[in-house]
Amino acid sequence: MPEKKYDSGKVQIMNIEINEIKDKLHEINWDFTSSSATKGIHSIHPYPAKFIPEIPRTLLDTLPLPKGTAVLDPFCGSGTTLVEAQSKGYPTVGVDLNPIACLISTVKTNTLPSNxxxxxxxxxxxxxxxxxxxxxxxxxxxxxxxxxxxxxxxxxxxxxxxxxxxxxxxxxxxxxxxxxxxxxxxxxxxxxxxxxxxxxxxxxxxxxxxxxxxxxxxxGRNLFKDKLSAQIINKSILEVTPSDIKRPIGMVITSPPYPNAYEYWLYHKYRMWWLGYNPNEVKTSEIGARAHYFKKNHQTIDDFILQMDIVMELLTKVVVSSGYICFVVGRSIIHGKHYDNSKIIEELALKHNLSIVAMIDRNIAKHRKSFNLSHAKIKKETLLVLQKI
Ligand SMILES: C[S@@+](CC[C@H](N)C(=O)[O-])C[C@H]1O[C@@H](n2cnc3c(N)ncnc32)[C@H](O)[C@@H]1O
Structure with missing residues (x-):
C-alpha cells in the first residue's frame, strides 16, 4: 500500500484555524493608545523602546501555543514578553546582550523574599x-x-x-x-x-x-507562589546555539534592535559601570548601535540583513513545527536614506520557508523618546506574524 503522505482532513482543519487566526489578528487595533507600558511591574526600571505589554499579551491571547513548549524573546530587553507569558503560566526563555536587560528580566521573572x-x-x-x-x-x-x-x-x-x-x-x-x-x-x-x-x-x-x-x-513573595522560572541568557544572539536554549519553543515574540534607532549600551552606560560590567564590550556587539553606522568603514543595511539572517536561522531551528514567530519592527534612517526593516524580515522569512500569517502596521505613541532625534520622525512599525510549517 502506498504510504499516505498527509491527512487532507487535518490540513483542511488547519487551514480553517489559520484563516480564523488571520481574521482575528486583523480585527485588533494594535495601536493601544492608552497603553500601560510604564505602570505596575513594567515600571520598576526604565528601558528604551520596550514593548507595550498589550502587544505580547494580545499575541499570546490570539495565537495557540503548541503543547509542552515555551515562549522565547531573543531580544528580551526589560522582559515584557517573559512577564506576560509567565502570567499565563507559560515557561519562558529570554536572551539579551545587555547585562542590565538580563538583570531586569531575571528579577521580574522571580519572586523576592517577604523580608x-x-x-x-x-x-x-x-x-x-x-x-x-x-x-x-x-x-x-x-x-x-x-x-x-x-x-x-x-x-x-x-x-x-x-x-x-x-x-x-x-x-x-x-x-x-x-x-x-x-x-x-x-x-x-x-x-x-x-x-x-x-x-x-x-x-x-x-x-x-x-x-x-x-x-x-x-x-513580593506574598503575591506569587508558583512562578515558573525563566531561562535568561546574557549573550549576543549571534553567538547563541540551539543547545543553549533548554526548552522547545512554540512561540517567539520579539522586537529586534535595528540600525541607527536606539542605543541600549549608551542608555545604561553608567548603570553598567557601577554594577561591574563594561559598556564598551556591550557596544561592540550591539546590533544597530549608531556608533557602528557613523564611523570610518561603517556598517550598512547589508550587515543588518546578515545579522537577522543568523537570528532567523536559529529561530527556525529552535521553534517547533506549527509554532509562531512574531516580530515588531520599525523603519530606519541611515545617512538620510529610509529603510523598511519589515521588508527585510519578510524576505528572510520566505528564505527560511516560514509562512507569513500577517503583516500589520501600527502607529507608535508620540511619547516614545530616544537619544537619536532622526528616530523621532519614524511614526510606524510593523507586526509580522510568521509560522513554521
Ligand atoms: C527593542 S529592544 C527590546 C525591548 C523589549 N521588547 C522590552 O520590552 O523591553 C532590543 C534589545 O536588543 C538587545 N540587543 C542588541 N544587540 C543584541 C545582540 N547582539 N544580542 C542580543 N540582544 C541584543 C538590546 O540590548 C535591547 O535590549
Whole structure:
C-alpha cells in the first residue's frame, strides 16, 4: 500500500484555524493608545523602546501555543514578553546582550523574599557606616557624579555584593540601577547632558529604599507562589546555539534592535559601570548601535540583513513545527536614506520557508523618546506574524 503522505482532513482543519487566526489578528487595533507600558511591574526600571505589554499579551491571547513548549524573546530587553507569558503560566526563555536587560528580566521573572525591604534597610545601615575609600575605575566619573554621591553608590554596591542570596542580591542591584541616572548629573534618561542637580548623599539611600519598596510591592513573595522560572541568557544572539536554549519553543515574540534607532549600551552606560560590567564590550556587539553606522568603514543595511539572517536561522531551528514567530519592527534612517526593516524580515522569512500569517502596521505613541532625534520622525512599525510549517 502506498504510504499516505498527509491527512487532507487535518490540513483542511488547519487551514480553517489559520484563516480564523488571520481574521482575528486583523480585527485588533494594535495601536493601544492608552497603553500601560510604564505602570505596575513594567515600571520598576526604565528601558528604551520596550514593548507595550498589550502587544505580547494580545499575541499570546490570539495565537495557540503548541503543547509542552515555551515562549522565547531573543531580544528580551526589560522582559515584557517573559512577564506576560509567565502570567499565563507559560515557561519562558529570554536572551539579551545587555547585562542590565538580563538583570531586569531575571528579577521580574522571580519572586523576592517577604523580608526584602528589611534586607535593603540592613544594607543601607551598613553602607552609611562604611567610610572606606572605594576605588571605582569609571571613566569621566567626576563629570557625571558628585563626589559624595560616588561614595554613597560605591558603599551601597559593596554592601549589596556581600548579600549571599542571589535573588535578593539581584533585586537590590536592580533597585540601585534604577536610581543611578536620578542621582547623577545627567539631565534625564534621554537627555545626555550634565547639569547641576540638587541631589545629596542622603537622597541616594532614600531613593534606593523607595525603589526597593516598589520592587517588593510588585514582586513580593506574598503575591506569587508558583512562578515558573525563566531561562535568561546574557549573550549576543549571534553567538547563541540551539543547545543553549533548554526548552522547545512554540512561540517567539520579539522586537529586534535595528540600525541607527536606539542605543541600549549608551542608555545604561553608567548603570553598567557601577554594577561591574563594561559598556564598551556591550557596544561592540550591539546590533544597530549608531556608533557602528557613523564611523570610518561603517556598517550598512547589508550587515543588518546578515545579522537577522543568523537570528532567523536559529529561530527556525529552535521553534517547533506549527509554532509562531512574531516580530515588531520599525523603519530606519541611515545617512538620510529610509529603510523598511519589515521588508527585510519578510524576505528572510520566505528564505527560511516560514509562512507569513500577517503583516500589520501600527502607529507608535508620540511619547516614545530616544537619544537619536532622526528616530523621532519614524511614526510606524510593523507586526509580522510568521509560522513554521
Ligand atoms: C527593542 S529592544 C527590546 C525591548 C523589549 N521588547 C522590552 O520590552 O523591553 C532590543 C534589545 O536588543 C538587545 N540587543 C542588541 N544587540 C543584541 C545582540 N547582539 N544580542 C542580543 N540582544 C541584543 C538590546 O540590548 C535591547 O535590549
Amino acid at each position: 526584602f525591604v528589611d534586607l535593603a534597610k540592613e544594607c543601607i545601615n551598613k553602607a552609611e557606616k562604611n567610610s572606606n575609600e572605594i576605588n571605582k575605575e569609571i571613566p569621566n566619573i567626576n563629570h557625571w557624579f558628585k563626589e559624595d554621591i560616588q561614595h554613597a553608590i560605591s558603599v551601597l554596591v559593596s554592601e549589596i555584593d556581600k548579600v549571599e542570596n542571589e535573588i535578593t542580591r539581584n533585586g537590590l542591584r536592580l533597585a540601585l540601577s534604577s536610581i543611578i541616572v536620578r542621582v547623577s548629573n545627567q539631565e534625564s534618561d534621554t537627555r545626555y547632558a550634565a547639569i547641576e542637580k540638587n541631589v545629596t548623599k542622603e537622597n541616594v539611600f532614600s531613593y534606593f529604599l523607595v525603589a526597593c519598596q516598589k520592587l517588593s510591592q510588585y514582586l
